[in-house]
Structure formats: structure tokens, C-alpha cells
Amino acid sequence: MPIYVQHEVLGRIPDVFNAEAIWQAPGLALFSRRPLLRDLLERSPREHKGRAATRCFSHVTLMLPQEEVDDDYHLTRGARARDLAQTLTALHQKDFGDLLGGDQVRYDVAGTSSLAPGEIEVKFGHAVYLPAADEKILYNVSVSRDSAIWHPVCPIYPNQRLALIGGEGGEASFVASGWPFGPDGAILIINDGPDAPPVVQMRPKDAYECRFDPRSGYYTIKSLREAPGGSPRLMLKIARTSAAAPRPQASAAADTISINPVAAVRDVQAAPSAGVAAKPAVWQSRSGGGAAPDMTAIPVSHKPANNAGESDATYAPVSQQRVSLVALAMPRLSRYRDVGAQAMELPFSRALALCTDGRPAISFVVDAADELYACTAEGRQRITAPATFTPVDTQAIRVLAAAPQMADRYRAVVCLAQPVGASVASGARFTFGRNSPMLAALRLLDSPRFLKRAGDANTASADRIGLSRNAFSFEATAQGYKIGRLSASQALFHLDDKLEFVASIGDAGNDAPYLLPNGHHLVAGHYVLRFDA
Incomplete structure (x- = not known):
């Protein structure tokens, strides 16, 4: 393999800021002197013809003992380091001027704690480059x-x-x-x-x-x-970098610019309208001896209407349809600040399944400031959607940006690598919500494990944020699914088969239901559900 970086450590230098002592030893005792910087550049030319050098390297990095560099900065504001770089540049141009080929000589002086006193680390070569003063990063x-x-x-x-x-x-x-x-x-x-x-x-x-x-x-x-x-x-x-001008389109196989993980998902994430303050949320407490069911934590501008759903046992199943949980929608916790919601965490195991115990391979967290983070054993880092993560080799997990029409409620959508499905009967009407047993197996966040509240008050399910006791009803038909909105406070969103926003479902009762095509998705609370024929 070619040597792309010439790397040497020069020792026994009494004054590491003495350019002449680094460049060339005094006298003519050629057989006894140690190789110094000039000798190294001479022995390793950039280009040569036969044994004759035709071009030399012009960019050199010098690493000095950190303590020496610190002392120079404290006492002279780095003047000795600057003088060293300037003097070595002049010596380089003087001795190798005919081998520069129009290249500009550049030296950089920095400190490192890995060197002993009197040592200097030198690097130059094909893969050593020092930028010009006004050169922008590409x-x-x-x-x-x-x-x-x-x-x-x-x-x-x-x-x-x-x-x-x-x-x-x-x-x-x-x-x-x-x-x-x-x-x-x-x-x-x-x-x-x-x-x-x-x-x-x-x-x-x-x-x-x-x-x-x-x-x-x-x-x-x-x-x-x-x-x-x-x-x-x-x-x-x-x-x-954003400062660099965009280049002409290149093939996807060689391009290294970040690309949206799903072509169908817009690379847009809108914030709430400027100047409009988010409504506070109120955590509704139980009343009267626990007989009344608990309420949903929702913005106070939406008073929940507790319409009862119909009984699942009233209808006899005819044919089997399927409802699958394909993604989890991460809310904007700033809407629920008054209930003490500080963070929501979605931990995934090495099989990329949602886990409640053990050490997750990766976790996605949204905090009270609506900042989105990814957490692994390597640490914690802010992320932006859309993005794709492969914490293990077998599968990937995608995080999509919330559609602009949903961005006032949701921060991002985390797609499940392994969707969770359940069969439903055709011709029968069921309800989905915190109080409904139907599709309860799909409500993976029905646990205090995923929601962190102020004062470590982790006694309430994460479903209390955004999901009503009876959120909506659904009935499988030959044309699709009839969706009925059962709570005036429940936000419902229709996404197509590619998770693109279609509509926000408003007034849709049992008498005039909303028709959801087969294969499309419905967002209710934290859950993105796909309804299949």
C-alpha cells in the first residue's frame, strides 16, 4: 500500500520552537546527525523521476508537547508558535523552491499530550492538507x-x-x-x-x-x-456543507449527500404558527371514589365528550380483516407541560422491537422542549427527521417527519421494524381507545414506563396523552373501513398507504362515518394504524 502520510517523531530537540534546530542539524557531520525535517522531506518526495525528486510536499503539520504550547499561549499569546511556522515556511521555500511546482507552502503548529518534552511529531504526505485562510469547507x-x-x-x-x-x-x-x-x-x-x-x-x-x-x-x-x-x-x-454550492446531480450509488429515507415523505416539519401560543394541557384527576373513568390529558381548549362506544359482543364476526400498528407518533410534549410531562422514551431491543426492560439497542426520546434525541450505548445526540438508523445489522428503523398538518401535535413518527397486527371481523363495529378491550394488544405504550413526569410521578399510562377513553369506532366493509369519531377532543388523521397526509377527520359519527380505504392509515394518539382488507 502506498504511504499516504509520512509520520515521524523527532527527539532530543532542546527548544521545540527553534525552527533551525527542527529543519537541519548544524555542521557537516552527515554520518552522525539525526534525520530532521529537511532530510525527511528530501527522502520522501511527492514526485520523482528515477532517483531524482521532481516535486516535494508543501503542507506540513507539526505537533509539539501540549505543555509547551500552553505556556507559549499564556506568556506570548502564541507568538512563538506563529514565528516557528513562518520561519519553517521561509526555510522550506528557500531550500525546495525549484521543487514546489507553484504549490503554496503551509505549516500548522498544534499541541498534543502524547509527546514527551523535547519531542516533535511531523506529518506530511499525499493525504496531509492545510486549508488556505479563506477556504470554505466542502x-x-x-x-x-x-x-x-x-x-x-x-x-x-x-x-x-x-x-x-x-x-x-x-x-x-x-x-x-x-x-x-x-x-x-x-x-x-x-x-x-x-x-x-x-x-x-x-x-x-x-x-x-x-x-x-x-x-x-x-x-x-x-x-x-x-x-x-x-x-x-x-x-x-x-x-x-450548506455553504458549498450544490453540485450537478450524480448517481445515487456514489452520492453521499443525505437522502430522505422514504421518497414519499416530505422533508418538511412545520412548527406551530408563529405568534400563536400553544394551549396548556390539564391532567384530569379521578373523582368520586374511583367510579368514574379517568380522563385524557388534552389541551384545555378541547373538552372531552365521553360518548360510549357500542359493545363488541353485540355482533357476530363474518370475515376476518386486519388492523396493524405500523408506527408510533411522538407527541409535542410542550402541549402537555402542565401535566408534568418531561420526556417520552421509545426503547427498542436488538431485534428492534419495543422493549420495557433490559438494555435497549437504541431509544428515541422527545423532551419537554420538543427536541428529538437518539440514545445508544455510545451516548445521546439530537436528531432531525427524516432519518434511518441501523443499530444492528439485521434491520433498520426509520424516523419520519410529521406532516405539516400534524406538526402542531406531533414531533416525529417512528416506524416499527416489526408491525404488530390483529384480526377484526367484517360487518361489526368496534371501538378503539383507552377503555376499549378491542385492539388493546396494539396499544404498546399503555404503561407508565414510557412517560417521564415531574417528581418521578410515573403512575399514569403514556396513553393518557392524546388518546381518549373511546377515541373512534371502525367497521370493516367491502369498500374500506367506516371510521366514526367518538370524542370531540380526539384528533384523527388519515394517511395514505405511503404514510402521506390525506386529511384531518373532523365530524364523523356513526350515522355519517368517514370512509378509510383499505391499506391506508389512521393516526390516533401515539398510534399509526394500518387497516387492511
């Missing part, structure tokens, strides 16, 4: 072990040709957090300019598999070598 590169928590690695500039990413102790130009592949592995990013998509290659090639997922917008890199506990993997994201 890409930002980040890595993740679980696709949820992303750690920044490095920027890439328009004139930067190569970037080599590896782990601690390797010969890479940038170190990736949590590098799982050992010191011999590296990621090579090739940048051919703003008008061409970057190319990602692994080194060595035959030891790794590198695939790009255009839906999620990142690369998944896996080691082909067997390791205890399974082959390690790493996700790599190359995000184009």
Missing part, C-alpha cells in the same frame, strides 16, 4: 458505530485531494472515534472537486466491505476478518 466527515450517535472526524476542503482516516497509533491523517479495525486499516476519501461526488475506498481493500446506502446517506464498512463477537462495523457519513 464536506464534513463523521463516523458512528450504531448510526445514531455520530462523531465528527474531519472537514474536507474543495482543493483537498485525499483524506486518510484511521485509529490511534496508525499512520492516518485523521483519527476516528471508536475505530474498530486496528492500526492497519484505513478509510481513503478521494475528492475530485465540488462537481464530482467523493469516492470512498478501504485500505487494504481485500480486508473490508464498504457499501453505500443512498436512502440513509452513509457508508457501512465491515471487516471481512472473523473477530470475537462478530465482525466489527463502522458507519461513515460525508455531508456536504
Whole structure:
């Protein structure tokens, strides 16, 4: 493999800010002197013809002991470090002027705690690039072990040709957090300019598999070598900055710009109308010896109408239809601040099923400020929808943005990797809600586990937020499902088969029901239900 980064540690330098002592040893004792920076540049030219160098490297990074750099900053505001870079630049231009080929000489001086006193770390090579003072960042590169928590690695500039990413102790130009592949592995990013998509290659090639997922917008890199506990993997994201001008359309297989995970879902998430304050919510308490059923926590502008649903036992089943829970809608908790709702958490196991105990592979959290987070063993990070997460290799989980017409109530929609289904009878009318036993198995959030309230008051089900005791009725017919809205306070939304917003269901009683086509979805409370024939 070619050497993309020349890396050396120079020792026994009494004054690490003395440019002449770093550049070349005094005198003519050629056989006894230690190789210094000038010798290293001479021995490793950028281009050569035979044994003669035709071009040399012009960008050099110097790492000094951190304590020396700190002292310089405290005493001289970094003047010695600046003088060192300027003097080395002048020496470089003087000795290698005929080998620069019009390249600008650039030096960067920084500190590191890994060096002992009197040591200097030097890096230069094909994958070492120092930007100009006014050069804008073209890409930002980040890595993740679980696709949820992303750690920044490095920027890439328009004139930067190569970037080599590896782990601690390797010969890479940038170190990736949590590098799982050992010191011999590296990621090579090739940048051919703003008008061409970057190319990602692994080194060595035959030891790794590198695939790009255009839906999620990142690369998944896996080691082909067997390791205890399974082959390690790493996700790599190359995000184009907003300051960079958009490039012409490229093929999805090579493009690394983040792409919506579902083409049918709009990349829009509207906030409540500007200047209109959200109505407060009131947590309704039980009254009269517990005989009366508990009420729903809803905004006070909507007084719940407690219309009783019809009995499930009144009708005899004729043919079997199916209702499936396909997604969970995460509410805007700012609507329920007065009830003490501080956070809602949706934890998923390694099988990407909703779990109530154990250590989840990934959790999605919305807080009282309506901020959305992903949490894994790597930490906690804010996310934006739409996005796709692959905390395990087997399946992915999608988080969609709420439609603009639903954004005043909902923050995001988390699609279940494993929908939960239940059969229903055709020709019979049933009810769905907190008090209805029908489809109770689909109400996965009917537990205080998922809702955090002020003062650790976790005694109420999460369904108390947004789902009425009797929310709606449904009846399977040959034309679709007849939906009746049973509570005036219950918000119902119709989504099509691709989870696109269709309509908000208003007055729809048993006498004039709303017809929901087969295969379409209904959103009630936290639940996105698909009604199939």
C-alpha cells in the first residue's frame, strides 16, 4: 500500500520552537546527525523521476508537547508558535523552491499530550492538507458505530485531494472515534472537486466491505476478518456543507449527500404558527371514589365528550380483516407541560422491537422542549427527521417527519421494524381507545414506563396523552373501513398507504362515518394504524 502520510517523531530537540534546530542539524557531520525535517522531506518526495525528486510536499503539520504550547499561549499569546511556522515556511521555500511546482507552502503548529518534552511529531504526505485562510469547507466527515450517535472526524476542503482516516497509533491523517479495525486499516476519501461526488475506498481493500446506502446517506464498512463477537462495523457519513454550492446531480450509488429515507415523505416539519401560543394541557384527576373513568390529558381548549362506544359482543364476526400498528407518533410534549410531562422514551431491543426492560439497542426520546434525541450505548445526540438508523445489522428503523398538518401535535413518527397486527371481523363495529378491550394488544405504550413526569410521578399510562377513553369506532366493509369519531377532543388523521397526509377527520359519527380505504392509515394518539382488507 502506498504511504499516504509520512509520520515521524523527532527527539532530543532542546527548544521545540527553534525552527533551525527542527529543519537541519548544524555542521557537516552527515554520518552522525539525526534525520530532521529537511532530510525527511528530501527522502520522501511527492514526485520523482528515477532517483531524482521532481516535486516535494508543501503542507506540513507539526505537533509539539501540549505543555509547551500552553505556556507559549499564556506568556506570548502564541507568538512563538506563529514565528516557528513562518520561519519553517521561509526555510522550506528557500531550500525546495525549484521543487514546489507553484504549490503554496503551509505549516500548522498544534499541541498534543502524547509527546514527551523535547519531542516533535511531523506529518506530511499525499493525504496531509492545510486549508488556505479563506477556504470554505466542502464536506464534513463523521463516523458512528450504531448510526445514531455520530462523531465528527474531519472537514474536507474543495482543493483537498485525499483524506486518510484511521485509529490511534496508525499512520492516518485523521483519527476516528471508536475505530474498530486496528492500526492497519484505513478509510481513503478521494475528492475530485465540488462537481464530482467523493469516492470512498478501504485500505487494504481485500480486508473490508464498504457499501453505500443512498436512502440513509452513509457508508457501512465491515471487516471481512472473523473477530470475537462478530465482525466489527463502522458507519461513515460525508455531508456536504450548506455553504458549498450544490453540485450537478450524480448517481445515487456514489452520492453521499443525505437522502430522505422514504421518497414519499416530505422533508418538511412545520412548527406551530408563529405568534400563536400553544394551549396548556390539564391532567384530569379521578373523582368520586374511583367510579368514574379517568380522563385524557388534552389541551384545555378541547373538552372531552365521553360518548360510549357500542359493545363488541353485540355482533357476530363474518370475515376476518386486519388492523396493524405500523408506527408510533411522538407527541409535542410542550402541549402537555402542565401535566408534568418531561420526556417520552421509545426503547427498542436488538431485534428492534419495543422493549420495557433490559438494555435497549437504541431509544428515541422527545423532551419537554420538543427536541428529538437518539440514545445508544455510545451516548445521546439530537436528531432531525427524516432519518434511518441501523443499530444492528439485521434491520433498520426509520424516523419520519410529521406532516405539516400534524406538526402542531406531533414531533416525529417512528416506524416499527416489526408491525404488530390483529384480526377484526367484517360487518361489526368496534371501538378503539383507552377503555376499549378491542385492539388493546396494539396499544404498546399503555404503561407508565414510557412517560417521564415531574417528581418521578410515573403512575399514569403514556396513553393518557392524546388518546381518549373511546377515541373512534371502525367497521370493516367491502369498500374500506367506516371510521366514526367518538370524542370531540380526539384528533384523527388519515394517511395514505405511503404514510402521506390525506386529511384531518373532523365530524364523523356513526350515522355519517368517514370512509378509510383499505391499506391506508389512521393516526390516533401515539398510534399509526394500518387497516387492511
